[in-house]
Structure formats: C-alpha cells, structure tokens
Amino acid sequence: xWINMGPQHPMTHGLWNLRIKxxxxxxxxxxxxxxxxxxxxxxxxxxxxYTQIIPITDRLCYGSSLTWSHLxxxxxxxxxNIEVPPRAEYIRVAAIEMQRIASHLMxxxxxxxxxxxxxxxxxxxxxxxxxxxxxxALSGSRLTYNYPRIGGVAHDAPPNFVRxxxxxxxxxxxxxAEYEKLYDGSKVFMMRNEGVGVLSKxxxxxxxxxxxxxxxxxxxxxxxxxQPYSIYPELDFEAVTHPDGDCYARYRVRMEEMRESCKxxxxxxxxxxxxKWRVLAPRIGPEGTGLGRVEDPRGEGMMYIVGNxxxxxxxxxxxxxxxxxxxxxKHMLLGYKVADVVAIMGGLDMxxxxxxx
Amino acid sequence: xxxxxxxxxxxxxxxxPTTVGENPEERTFKALLEAFPSTLTxxxxxxxxxxxxxxxxxxxxxxxxxxxxxxxxxxxxxISAVEYENRFExxxxxxxxGSCLLLELITQTPKDDPTxxxxxxxxxxANWQERESYDLMGIKFNNHPNLERILxxxxxxxxPLRKDFKG
Amino acid sequence: MNLFQFCYGIIxxxxxxxxxxxxxxxxxxxxxxxxxxxxxxxxxxxxxxxxVFAILLExxxxxxxxxxxxxxxxxxxxxxxxxxxxxxxxxxxxxxxGGWLQNLADGIKLFVKEIIVPKKADKLGxxxxxxxxVGSSFLALATIPLGTRFGxxxxxxxxxxPGSALIAFAFFAIAPFSILISGWSSNNKYSLIxxxxxxxxxxxxxxxxxxxxASVFLxxxxxxxxxxxxxxxxxxxxxxxxxxxxxxxxxxxxxVEVQPFDLPEAEAxxxxxxxxxxxxxxxxxxxxxxxxxxYIGGALATALFLGGWNGPHIIPxxxxxLIKAYIVFVIIEWARWSLPRVRxxxxxxxxxxxxxxxxxxxxxxxxxxxxxxxx
Numbered sequence: 001x002w003i004n005m006g007p008q009h010p011m012t013h014g015l016w017n018l019r020i021k022x023x024x025x026x027x028x029x030x031x032x033x034x035x036x037x038x039x040x041x042x043x044x045x046x047x048x049x050y051t052q053i054i055p056i057t058d059r060l061c062y063g064s065s066l067t068w069s070h071l072x073x074x075x076x077x078x079x080x081n082i083e084v085p086p087r088a089e090y091i092r093v094a095a096i097e098m099q100r101i102a103s104h105l106m107x108x109x110x111x112x113x114x115x116x117x118x119x120x121x122x123x124x125x126x127x128x129x130x131x132x133x134x135x136x137a138l139s140g141s142r143l144t145y146n147y148p149r150i151g152g153v154a155h156d157a158p159p160n161f162v163r164x165x166x167x168x169x170x171x172x173x174x175x176x177a178e179y180e181k182l183y184d185g186s187k188v189f190m191m192r193n194e195g196v197g198v199l200s201k202x203x204x205x206x207x208x209x210x211x212x213x214x215x216x217x218x219x220x221x222x223x224x225x226x227q228p229y230s231i232y233p234e235l236d237f238e239a240v241t242h243p244d245g246d247c248y249a250r251y252r253v254r255m256e257e258m259r260e261s262c263k264x265x266x267x268x269x270x271x272x273x274x275x276k277w278r279v280l281a282p283r284i285g286p287e288g289t290g291l292g293r294v295e296d297p298r299g300e301g302m303m304y305i306v307g308n309x310x311x312x313x314x315x316x317x318x319x320x321x322x323x324x325x326x327x328x329x330k331h332m333l334l335g336y337k338v339a340d341v342v343a344i345m346g347g348l349d350m351x352x353x354x355x356x357x
Numbered sequence: 358x359x360x361x362x363x364x365x366x367x368x369x370x371x372x373x374p375t376t377v378g379e380n381p382e383e384r385t386f387k388a389l390l391e392a393f394p395s396t397l398t399x400x401x402x403x404x405x406x407x408x409x410x411x412x413x414x415x416x417x418x419x420x421x422x423x424x425x426x427x428x429x430x431x432x433x434x435x436i437s438a439v440e441y442e443n444r445f446e447x448x449x450x451x452x453x454x455g456s457c458l459l460l461e462l463i464t465q466t467p468k469d470d471p472t473x474x475x476x477x478x479x480x481x482x483a484n485w486q487e488r489e490s491y492d493l494m495g496i497k498f499n500n501h502p503n504l505e506r507i508l509x510x511x512x513x514x515x516x517p518l519r520k521d522f523k524g
Numbered sequence: 525m526n527l528f529q530f531c532y533g534i535i536x537x538x539x540x541x542x543x544x545x546x547x548x549x550x551x552x553x554x555x556x557x558x559x560x561x562x563x564x565x566x567x568x569x570x571x572x573x574x575x576v577f578a579i580l581l582e583x584x585x586x587x588x589x590x591x592x593x594x595x596x597x598x599x600x601x602x603x604x605x606x607x608x609x610x611x612x613x614x615x616x617x618x619x620x621x622g623g624w625l626q627n628l629a630d631g632i633k634l635f636v637k638e639i640i641v642p643k644k645a646d647k648l649g650x651x652x653x654x655x656x657x658v659g660s661s662f663l664a665l666a667t668i669p670l671g672t673r674f675g676x677x678x679x680x681x682x683x684x685x686p687g688s689a690l691i692a693f694a695f696f697a698i699a700p701f702s703i704l705i706s707g708w709s710s711n712n713k714y715s716l717i718x719x720x721x722x723x724x725x726x727x728x729x730x731x732x733x734x735x736x737x738a739s740v741f742l743x744x745x746x747x748x749x750x751x752x753x754x755x756x757x758x759x760x761x762x763x764x765x766x767x768x769x770x771x772x773x774x775x776x777x778x779x780v781e782v783q784p785f786d787l788p789e790a791e792a793x794x795x796x797x798x799x800x801x802x803x804x805x806x807x808x809x810x811x812x813x814x815x816x817x818x819y820i821g822g823a824l825a826t827a828l829f830l831g832g833w834n835g836p837h838i839i840p841x842x843x844x845x846l847i848k849a850y851i852v853f854v855i856i857e858w859a860r861w862s863l864p865r866v867r868x869x870x871x872x873x874x875x876x877x878x879x880x881x882x883x884x885x886x887x888x889x890x891x892x893x894x895x896x897x898x899x
Contacts, residue, residue, distance in 0.1 A: 317439075
C-alpha cells in the first residue's frame with residue numbers, strides 16, 4: 001500500500017512529498033517527490049545584473065541564507081578576479097558561522113518537536129534568537145540578510161559587535177553542554193535514534209551525500225579544511241566525524257559542529273583587522289567561468305557562473321546539497337518502520353527552498 | 358591516495374587530518390593523458406585543487422569509470438548544462454576525497470543532438486542531477502534508469518532554461 | 525459540617541424549592557391543567573419514584589465534580605507546560621485568577637464550530653464512538669468514592685458500591701473498543717491506523733495494570749474501594765508494593781495516552797490519528813475525556829496505593845483525596861513534557877516484555893506478605 005506523507009503535512013519541513021510503500025509497519029519502498037516549490041531561480045538570474053541577484057540567492061535556502069549569498073559573491077569574485085579586503089573576509093566568516101549555529105539550532109528545534117519532545121523546540125528557538133539578533137545588528141534583517149556584496153560586505157560591523165559576539169559564544173557553549181545532557185541522558189531519545197537510518201560509507205560516497213550525513217558515516221571531508229576558501233586556512237578548528245552512520249551520529253556531528261563554530265567565531269572576531277570593508281566591483285562582467293564551493297550547514301554547495309561580457313550573467317548553475325541527499329532517502333529508509341521516517345528525514349535537515357530552487 | 362583511517366570505536370568522534378598529497382593535479386593529468394590520449398584536451402589548472410579538462414562525448418562513460426575505479430574519484434558534485442549558440446556543453450565536477458581534488462570535465466554536443474551517456478551507473482548520485490538537466494535544459498541521457506521530469510510538472514512541454522524560452 | 529452534608533443540604537433545598545414551585549403552579553393554573561400538575565407532582569413524589577430523582581441528582585453531582593476537576597487539570601497541564609518551556613501558560617482570560625477561564629473560552633469556541641460528518645463514514649459508528657468513550661469514563665468515575673460519606677451507596681446499610689474497584693477497572697477498559705469504532709468509521713486510512721495502534725497499545729497495557737491491581741486486592745482482602753482504603757489505615761500500599769506502584773503509574777500513562785506513549789495521536793506522523801475526522805464539540809469531548817481519564821487514573825492510584833482519604837482530620841477527607849490525585853497527575857505531567865515519544869513497536873515491547881514480568885513479581889511479593897500475615 002502506497003502512503004503519501006505530504007505535501008500537506010504539519011511537520012515535513014517544507015513542501016515535498018514522500019511516497020512510501022508499507023507492508024504492515026515496515027517500509028519496503030520509498031520515493032521522494034520534489035518540485036512543489038520550484039521558482040525558476042536559475043532562469044531569473046539570467047535577467048538580472050550581478051548585484052541584483054544577491055537577494056535572490058538569499059531566498060534559496062531561507063534556513064541559512066547567508067551561506068548562499070556568500071557563495072554567490074565568492075563565485076562572481078572568482079569570475080571577475082577581485083580581491084576582497086581582509087576585514088570583509090573576517091566579518092563574512094564570523095557571520096557565516098553564526099548563521100551555521102542558527103541553522104543547526106533550527107534543525108534541533110524541528111527534530112526535537114518531531115520526536116515528541118516539545119521542550120527541545122522551545123529551548124533551541126530561544127537560543128537561536130540570540131544569534132539572529134547579532135545578525136540583525138550586522139545586516140538589518142532576521143531571515144534573508146542581503147548582506148554580502150561582490151567585493152566585500154554591505155556595511156561595517158556595528159560598534160559593540162566584538163563584545164556581543166564573545167558573550168554569545170560563551171552563552172552558547174554552556175547551552176550546548178545542557179542540550180547534550182538533556183538529549184543524551186534521555187533513554188527514549190537514544191532508543192529512537194540509535195541504529196536507525198544507517199547509511200554506510202560506500203553508499204554515502206556513491207550517492208553523492210555531503211555535509212553532516214557524510215561525516216556521520218565516517219568520511220573525513222569538510223570543505224572548510226580540505227578545500228579552504230576565504231580566510232579559513234588561518235583559523236584553528238577541526239572537522240568532526242562519527243563512525244556509525246545512524247541518526248544519532250548525525251545528531252552528534254551537528255552538536256560538535258556548533259561547538260567548533262563557536263571557536264571559529266571567537267577567533268574571527270578577535271583577529272579582525274581595521275580597514276576597508278568593500279571594494280567596488282566592475283559593473284560589466286568578463287567572459288569566462290567562475291566556480292565557487294562552500295560548506296553549507298547542509299552539505300556542499302556549489303555555483304557555476306558563465307559570464308559573457310555584459311552586465312548580466314549568461315548562466316548560473318546552483319548545486320544544492322539537499323537535492324542529492326534526498327535522492328539517497330530510499331537507501332536510508334528501507335527496512336525501518338513508518339514511525340522512523342520522521343527521525344530519518346528529520347536528521348537530514350531538509351530545506352526545500354534549495355532543493356527546488 | 359586513500360587517507361581515511363581505520364574505524365574508531367563506536368561512540369567516538371574523529372577529527373579530520375589537514376594534509377593532502379603532493380601535487381595530485383600533475384598525477385591526475387598524467388594518468389588521464391595516458392588512458393585517453395586522443396580525446397582528452399585542454400588541460401588547465403584553475404587554482405589550487407581545481408583542474409579542468411575537456412573530453413569528447415564518445416569517451417565520457419569510459420573516462421568516468423576510469424576516474425572512479427582507478428584514480429579514486431568517488432563523488433560527483435555537480436552536473437551542469439550550458440547552452441551556447443552552436444553547441445551544448447555539459448560540465449561534470451568530480452571530487453576525489455582522498456586527495457581533495459576537483460576535476461571539471463567538459464563535454465560538448467552539437468545543437469541538434471543533445472544526447473550524452475548517463476553516468477548514473479558509475480555514481481548513483483548523478484541520477485537526480487541528470488534528471489534535472491533533462492527537465493530544465495532538455496539534455497537526453499542514454500541508459501538512464503528513470504529519465505523523467507523532476508522539478509516541473511510531468512506534462513510540461515518546454516525546457517525553460519533554453520534561450521528560446523521567453524517565459 | 526463536612527462537605528457531604530453541605531452538598532446534601534444544598535440539593536435538599538433545591539428539591540424543596542422545585543417542589544413548592546410545582547405545587548404552586550398546580551394550584552394557580554385553572555382546571556384540568558392544574559390537576560395535571562398536581563397529579564404529576566404526586567406521582568413524582570411517591571415513594572417508589574423518588575429514587576429516580578435521587579439518581580438524577582447523583583448523576584448531576586458526579587458530572588459537576590468531574591467537570592470542575594477536568595477544568596482544573598487542563599489548567600494545571602497548560603500552566604505546568606508553560607513553566608517548563610520557559611513561558612507563561614494561559615494568562616489573559618481570567619487575568620486575576622491566573623488564566624483559569626481560558627478553558628471555558630476554548631470550550632465555548634468548540635461549541636460554535638461546525639460538525640462535519642464525512643460522506644462515506646459509517647453514521648452509527650461515527651456517532652457512537654465518542655458516546656461510548658465518554659460514557660464509560662464517567663461510569664468508571666461514578667464508582668470512586670471521595671470520602672467515607674461522599675460517594676454512591678446502593679442501599680442504606682452498605683457503604684459504597686460492592687466490588688467497586690472491579691467495576692471501575694471494567695469500565696475503564698471499554699475505551700479501546702470505542703477508539704477502534706471511531707477510527708474505523710471515519711473512513712480514513714490514517715485514522716484507521718491510529719485507531720488500531722491505540723487499541724493495541726491500550727490492550728497490551730491492561731494486563732500489567734490489572735495484575736498490579738490484583739496484588740492490591742490480595743493484600744487488602746476486599747474488592748471495593750472503601751474496603752481497600754480502610755485496609756490502608758496503618759500504612760499506604762505504595763510502600764510494601766513499591767514495584768507495583770511504579771508499574772501502575774507507567775501503565776496509567778500508557779492508558780491515558782499522554783507523551784511519552786502518545787503515538788496514536790502524534791501530530792508529526794498521522795495528523796492527530798484517530799480523531800482526525802471529528803470536529804467541533806465532538807473533538808472537544810475526546811480531549812475532555814482524555815483529561816478525565818487522567819483524573820480517573822490519578823484517583824485510582826490514590827485509592828489503591830496512596831491511602832485514599834486517610835490523613836489527619838484537619839482537612840476534610842475529600843480534599844485529601846483530591847490533593848493526592850492532583851499530586852499523581854502532576855508527576856505524570858512532569859514526565860510528559862520531558863520525554864520524547866516512544867515508537868509504537870517499542871511501546872508494545874515495553875508493555876509485554878518488561879512490565880508484565882515486573883507485575884508478576886509484584887504479585888508474588890503481595891502473596892508473600894499475605895502469607896506472612898503482616899496484612
């Protein structure tokens with residue numbers, strides 16, 4: 001019997017459909033269907049100038065929008081061969097890591113709520129407010145920031161930014177320890193997560209899964225360490241992996257990543273030099289191609305831009321990590337029960353905005 | 358080229374190493390040239406860790422199998438399709454986890470025959486990406502397990518990313 | 525004067541008033557109509573028929589007590605949840621008394637909503653499901669006395685209903701059938717799955733529950749609540765039968781279907797499960813009955829394990845009983861908002877493989893105590 005979970009479903013994190021074939025309680029086949037939120041972003045980008053595309057890339061994944069506009073600016077800077085001033089790089093990295101923590105906290109909130117623990121939802125959202133407030137001080141808005149520009153950032157950091165960021169990092173590290181006690185100490189949480197949705201190393205690499213699910217299956221690959229961009233070579237942090245490939249491993253990887261992000265924010269904010277925060281970019285783009293790769297909170301994001309000598313790009317191609325990870329859902333769901341669907345798909349942290357573009 | 362360590366005990370968190378092999382770009386270039394002397398052209402190092410090559414489309418599947426089995430390129434990152442005035446170009450970005458190298462492999466097809474071999478038998482991650490290229494740009498992939506529209510409705514008649522589709 | 529005499533006095537006064545009014549109407553109205561009133565009054569007041577009115581009054585008293593307690597419980601639930609989640613619970617409606625009137629407001633809202641019956645639903649089952657659910661819960665409630673003189677008596681000499689604990693559990697256990705009927709007659713895949721899961725869960729937790737209760741019967745030597753509570757004058761049964769008390773509480777949580785055992789109503793997966801097609805006050809009835817069963821569970825736990833109304837006589841007995849029932853409920857709520865949901869096959873696992881052996885061990889402990897002559 002084929003059951004449709006979605007597209008209208010209270011807690012499937014976005015507009016997609018999962019068709020599963022069940023035999024009693026066990027899943028024997030699964031087929032995700034996406035495309036309900038397709039907005040034609042790649043075609044839209046061909047009709048706008050390079051600067052006008054930045055707000056559009058914000059809305060690609062509204063859960064972590066700074067990473068996508070930063071990726072776009074990186075790609076265009078690669079195309080136009082622009083060098084970004086160091087102060088802008090440091091501000092960008094601090095903002096991206098704050099966005100990463102906010103995105104992981106939102107994942108944690110939705111995950112806990114799906115599993116039935118509403119306490120986790122409220123606590124994670126409450127802590128996310130702190131980082132959203134910091135980002136609002138930087139850029140003026142809470143969800144889609146429109147903050148990076150080609151050649152730097154839009155505005156300078158506000159006066160008390162360093163002090164507030166350090167305070168936020170201290171607070172967050174205490175809270176992460178509290179969350180680990182709350183979740184790891186709960187036998188029911190462990191029962192629902194351990195051994196569920198196992199994805200082996202070879203499968204993960206073959207299926208194109210990237211990001212925390214890949215690192216949770218034991219592959220040590222983090223784009224910030226292995227193909228560093230921006231000023232990541234000068235920062236001291238570690239990439240986190242976990243040998244089992246189940247839902248608990250993905251949860252652990254994300255919690256540790258939040259800790260590492262706190263470390264990165266501390267270093268970036270304290271090492272920030274004075275100077276210019278933006279270089280003016282040329283209006284007319286050169287002919288050629290530009291490639292950008294970023295470690296998004298959900299995986300490996302890439303952009304490939306082809307310029308043709310006018311002020312509009314010729315082709316913008318966006319690689320979304322969740323698009324490929326969702327295609328691997330079938331391998332992770334076979335053989336488990338219907339009640340595990342929520343845990344498994346929730347552990348992948350799906351954001352449909354970037355899947356469907 | 359394999360840098361992954363032995364499995365840690367269950368429950369442990371591993372930290373990734375930060376070293377890569379010496380000059381993997383040269384090694385890849387030499388190995389590919391040896392295997393496909395006639396069809397591989399235009400080898401260029403874009404920046405540290407990213408190289409580009411062009412290949413003719415009749416050798417594409419062979420080259421991909423060779424990359425995966427012999428040279429250890431385990432992950433296909435992106436499959437893009439670009440339409441120019443006289444040709445289609447299909448760009449494959451393939452990653453090697455062991456040596457942290459990204460290879461940009463470009464194939465060309467003539468304008469009136471946009472078909473290419475599917476690489477989803479080599480990397481299963483290429484499945485949905487090829488479907489997306491078919492859906493939005495109209496590139497047909499031979500031997501694809503399930504070449505259907507994915508982002509647009511199943512009965513949509515056009516390929517929107519083509520330049521002659523004015524929306 | 526204790527609480528029972530107070531309630532009795534008020535009802536007596538009301539009955540007197542109605543009596544006077546009725547006969548006054550009979551005198552005032554002319555001719556055959558007045559005679560009709562007088563005859564009806566005589567018929568109603570004659571010896572055999574007064575018991576009908578007495579029973580009606582008993583029903584009204586029980587329903588009022590139950591509903592007030594349910595309102596309190598819902599209020600405690602929402603306030604407690606609010607404080608655990610770091611926000612306030614209901615706040616504005618009934619501002620001065622802490623938001624207690626919010627539940628009344630929600631009830632009125634549910635009354636004015638439209639009741640939609642799906643076209644292909646089985647009309648009789650759709651109608652009967654909530655009725656059986658609510659009715660059996662109230663019946664279970666009726667047999668629980670709140671004090672030595674505050675409860676239903678079936679005859680002037682007996683205290684309380686004979687075998688009342690047995691009857692209470694029998695009525696309590698009718699619920700799975702009504703859930704199955706409601707889920708099936710809604711003609712909806714999801715509610716059917718929810719109904720089946722719910723019925724499976726409830727039935728599998730009935731057995732450890734009843735085994736624990738059997739151990740209490742064994743020690744107390746009586747099937748009725750008054751007998752059990754009188755046997756607890758020296759020591760509460762929770763202390764020798766601690767294992768049984770813990771098993772009883774866990775089974776109660778599973779019977780009442782709160783987190784962590786509320787998968788049949790899980791929002792994330794099945795969109796409210798077996799009540800999905802019900803709207804308006806019918807849905808309100810289900811919600812109310814869920815809290816009512818929570819109250820019944822708390823009252824049962826108090827009566828069987830926590831000594832019922834035994835306590836120092838500075839506070840009247842029914843208040844003691846209610847305080848203990850509320851404490852049990854607060855413990856259940858505490859567990860409810862701190863734990864994630866357990867998967868359904870894990871729920872059945874716990875019920876059959878872990879709780880049943882513990883309940884049997886508890887029964888053996890009770891038998892040991894009984895043979896040693898300590899009780």
